[in-house]
Amino acid sequence: MRNGLRTTALFSLLVSTLIVLSLLFEAVTFLNGIKISWLWGDQWAPPFNEYDLKTPLVGSLIVTGIAMVVAVPIGLASAIYLSEYAKPITRKWLKPVLEILAGIPSVVLGFFALRWITPNIVQQINPQAPGFTLAAAGIGVGILTIPLIASVSEDALSAVPNSLREASSGLGAKRVTTTIKITIPAAISGLVAAFIIGISRAIGETMVVFLAAGGGGNQAQFTTSAFDSGTVVTAAMAATTAPSDRLSEGVALQSLYFLGLLLFIITLLLNLIADRFVRRVRIIY
Amino acid sequence: MEPLTQPNEKTIATTRPKIFEVTNLNVYYSDFRAIRDVSLNVAANEITAFIGPSGCGKTTMLRSFNRMNDLIPTAKITGTLLYRGADLYNKTVDPVEVRRRIGMVFQKPNPFPKSIYDNVAYGPRISGKVKKGTEMDDLVESSLRKAALWEEVKDRLKSSALGMSGGQQQRLCIARAIATNPDVVLMDEPCSALDPIATGKIEELMSQLKREYTILIVTHNMQQAARVSDRTAFFSVEVEEEHDSRTGVLVEEGPTEKIFSNPNDQRTENYITGRFG
Numbered sequence: 001m002r003n004g005l006r007t008t009a010l011f012s013l014l015v016s017t018l019i020v021l022s023l024l025f026e027a028v029t030f031l032n033g034i035k036i037s038w039l040w041g042d043q044w045a046p047p048f049n050e051y052d053l054k055t056p057l058v059g060s061l062i063v064t065g066i067a068m069v070v071a072v073p074i075g076l077a078s079a080i081y082l083s084e085y086a087k088p089i090t091r092k093w094l095k096p097v098l099e100i101l102a103g104i105p106s107v108v109l110g111f112f113a114l115r116w117i118t119p120n121i122v123q124q125i126n127p128q129a130p131g132f133t134l135a136a137a138g139i140g141v142g143i144l145t146i147p148l149i150a151s152v153s154e155d156a157l158s159a160v161p162n163s164l165r166e167a168s169s170g171l172g173a174k175r176v177t178t179t180i181k182i183t184i185p186a187a188i189s190g191l192v193a194a195f196i197i198g199i200s201r202a203i204g205e206t207m208v209v210f211l212a213a214g215g216g217g218n219q220a221q222f223t224t225s226a227f228d229s230g231t232v233v234t235a236a237m238a239a240t241t242a243p244s245d246r247l248s249e250g251v252a253l254q255s256l257y258f259l260g261l262l263l264f265i266i267t268l269l270l271n272l273i274a275d276r277f278v279r280r281v282r283i284i285y
Numbered sequence: 286m287e288p289l290t291q292p293n294e295k296t297i298a299t300t301r302p303k304i305f306e307v308t309n310l311n312v313y314y315s316d317f318r319a320i321r322d323v324s325l326n327v328a329a330n331e332i333t334a335f336i337g338p339s340g341c342g343k344t345t346m347l348r349s350f351n352r353m354n355d356l357i358p359t360a361k362i363t364g365t366l367l368y369r370g371a372d373l374y375n376k377t378v379d380p381v382e383v384r385r386r387i388g389m390v391f392q393k394p395n396p397f398p399k400s401i402y403d404n405v406a407y408g409p410r411i412s413g414k415v416k417k418g419t420e421m422d423d424l425v426e427s428s429l430r431k432a433a434l435w436e437e438v439k440d441r442l443k444s445s446a447l448g449m450s451g452g453q454q455q456r457l458c459i460a461r462a463i464a465t466n467p468d469v470v471l472m473d474e475p476c477s478a479l480d481p482i483a484t485g486k487i488e489e490l491m492s493q494l495k496r497e498y499t500i501l502i503v504t505h506n507m508q509q510a511a512r513v514s515d516r517t518a519f520f521s522v523e524v525e526e527e528h529d530s531r532t533g534v535l536v537e538e539g540p541t542e543k544i545f546s547n548p549n550d551q552r553t554e555n556y557i558t559g560r561f562g
Binding site: 161163164166167168169170171172173174181185186 | 396
């Protein structure tokens with residue numbers, strides 16, 4: 001039994017290592033197959049050997065930024081309500097509802113972003129905005145990230161011992177004072193972790209951006225405006241493999257591994273940082 | 286000290302003003318009645334100890350005095366509880382204001398994960414009545430002095446309160462409670478998590494604090510009640526056969542020496558002599 005379990009554990013470790021190694025190997029092959037100057041241009045278009053790195057990276061930055069602006073306030077507010085204010089009965093049904101929201105397939109949300117968020121929010125803010133925008137994708141990704149941020153933040157707030165809330169109330173603090181001055185500062189490590197895990201999730205999101213930002217065409221112009229179409233790291237990868245009129249092959253297909261490696265490094269770093277914060281919460285209590 | 290025998294145990298033979306007058310108090314958690322028909326008086330500048338076996342409702346009783354039970358959504362209270370002649374549970378009374386006047390020290394030391402200084406300054410800061418700067422510094426110092434902690438911590442006021450020993454943490458919680466300048470301090474088994482030396486310090490502190498404050502203390506330790514309190518209230522558990530439930534009742538209340546040497550009720554005698562509990 002024990003040996004069987006150990007073999008399974010080792011197997012998953014082996015698979016992960018092989019994936020990372022193949023990423024590394026293919027990324028190096030890609031870099032050897034291109035001129036370095038191809039990595040700096042004005043568009044990401046593998047079929048034309050244009051691999052401007054800043055196009056997907058800045059795209060990711062814009063989409064993740066907008067997603068966090070949407071998800072952090074709403075997620076945090078939900079968490080505070082659930083942990084500090086909701087009666088046990090309300091909490092009992094509200095938390096599962098929140099978790100159902102986390103189960104919405106991202107392709108559904110991508111479609112929603114394209115068909116509803118774009119005309120009703122993005123084009124209301126900026127009437128000149130095209131049908132595909134990074135802004136719509138950002139809002140969509142934000143909605144997708146709310147349950148994760150709410151859930152991790154709620155865990156962090158609930159982990160604050162009740163004795164601290166009682167001590168604060170006993171000194172004549174209103175509930176809102178206790179929340180702001182005691183509970184949130186005591187849970188701050190966990191809340192930061194929730195924020196970072198949220199970023200990590202938003203960066204990794206593919207489908208919403210693929211549909212709503214117009215990155216599916218395997219060719220995206222560099223932009224710094226949220227009201228342009230564009231692509232992000234993940235959507236660019238998906239587009240490279242998607243069958244389209246401009247199929248990628250050879251070195252162009254290998255660009256996928258290079259982006260994949262970048263994405264892997266970014267999310268790994270973020271998760272390591274988040275892990276440190278979560279661990280700090282556990283040490284204190 | 287009170288005389289050993291009193292003509293009528295129901296009245297307090299003292300000239301000190303009454304701080305609390307409790308009449309027929311019942312506290313319920315949902316359908317469960319935690320205490321039944323408790324009536325007792327508490328006079329100023331005395332230490333009153335609540336003793337009794339587990340589940341007798343003494344902590345519930347204590348938490349009724351500063352409306353901490355309000356924080357439990359299912360808690361309900363009937364009867365009257367007068368604080369300096371005013372009904373504490375009147376609709377016009379703000380529980381937040383009640384808790385500023387009637388401070389509390391909990392069973393387990395619960396300092397905030399903040400500096401020693403910020404722990405003591407927390408109450409005055411949120412009430413907004415004390416200006417920061419020298420006025421706050423002075424208040425923090427005097428509160429720590431009253432809690433017999435100043436000499437130990439004066440050089441590390443900015444370091445975390447979580448780095449202190451359990452006994453120091455509990456004295457910090459006492460300093461924190463008296464920094465809001467309360468009238469009454471409620472203590473819920475304040476020494477149960479402490480070693481005998483730390484316990485001794487807290488007990489010594491209590492006898493000093495009663496000059497300025499009225500103290501109500503819940504304790505499991507009968508020797509402690511006998512050592513520090515002026516009056517003792519003995520609570521017991523009664524099983525209600527028809528409802529198949531347990532409820533806490535006040536058996537008797539009187540001068541500590543009398544309760545421990547010559548109680549009126551057989552149940553009290555059984556408990557303090559260790560034949561029940």
